[in-house]
Amino acid sequence: MLTKRRGKHHLNGQRPGFHSRKGTAPVSLRDSNPILDRAATEAILRPRVFAPHLYEAKLLLGDMFREPFESATSIATRIDEVIADDDLYELGEPRPSSETVAKAKELILSAEYVGSKFPHPKISVYFGEVDITWKAQDRLLRVIVFPDPLRPAALYFQTDKGEALTRGESVEVTNAEDLSRSLNWLLG
Numbered sequence: 001m002l003t004k005r006r007g008k009h010h011l012n013g014q015r016p017g018f019h020s021r022k023g024t025a026p027v028s029l030r031d032s033n034p035i036l037d038r039a040a041t042e043a044i045l046r047p048r049v050f051a052p053h054l055y056e057a058k059l060l061l062g063d064m065f066r067e068p069f070e071s072a073t074s075i076a077t078r079i080d081e082v083i084a085d086d087d088l089y090e091l092g093e094p095r096p097s098s099e100t101v102a103k104a105k106e107l108i109l110s111a112e113y114v115g116s117k118f119p120h121p122k123i124s125v126y127f128g129e130v131d132i133t134w135k136a137q138d139r140l141l142r143v144i145v146f147p148d149p150l151r152p153a154a155l156y157f158q159t160d161k162g163e164a165l166t167r168g169e170s171v172e173v174t175n176a177e178d179l180s181r182s183l184n185w186l187l188g
Contacts, residue, residue, distance in 0.1 A: 070120050072112035076105040082123045094128040104130040104145040110176035116183045141186040
């Protein structure tokens with residue numbers, strides 16, 4: 001029975017966490033039902049298994065609620081996270097060198113300095129290189145930073161006219177303005 005005592009609702013007139021006069025156990029949400037508590041915990045930790053429809057909705061709607069652009073410092077942090085992920089490398093595949101990583105970050109940071117905005121990219125590694133890929137509408141732009149310190153980074157871009165992305169071209173990146181112009185084209 002729910003009663004109101006001193007402006008608060010209590011079950012059987014008791015405050016949660018206190019013993020009743022009859023000697024019953026304390027009332028709390030944690031002690032209420034251990035089976036339901038465990039199921040709720042599992043649903044939070046493994047949403048694909050316990051609530052696949054909610055997990056899929058989050059995947060589908062997640063992009064609708066995040067900011068459309070990402071900062072260069074956030075992208076630089078994500079580059080570090082990707083490089084540290086051992087699952088992304090094949091057996092014997094070399095990691096990007098610190099010079100390659102620094103070059104990729106420098107390019108992103110300097111492009112933001114000249115006024116570029118970055119959609120959320122996909123960052124990947126491939127045999128010592130760092131790849132940063134953006135997709136917008138029917139366009140794709142990828143910055144490829146090669147492991148060879150003497151080789152300049154490359155911009156690879158493609159358009160899609162209702163067909164699979166099969167044709168594209170790459171251009172050497174000589175400065176931040178090259179990346180900035182390409183990002184403007186991407187968002188165009």
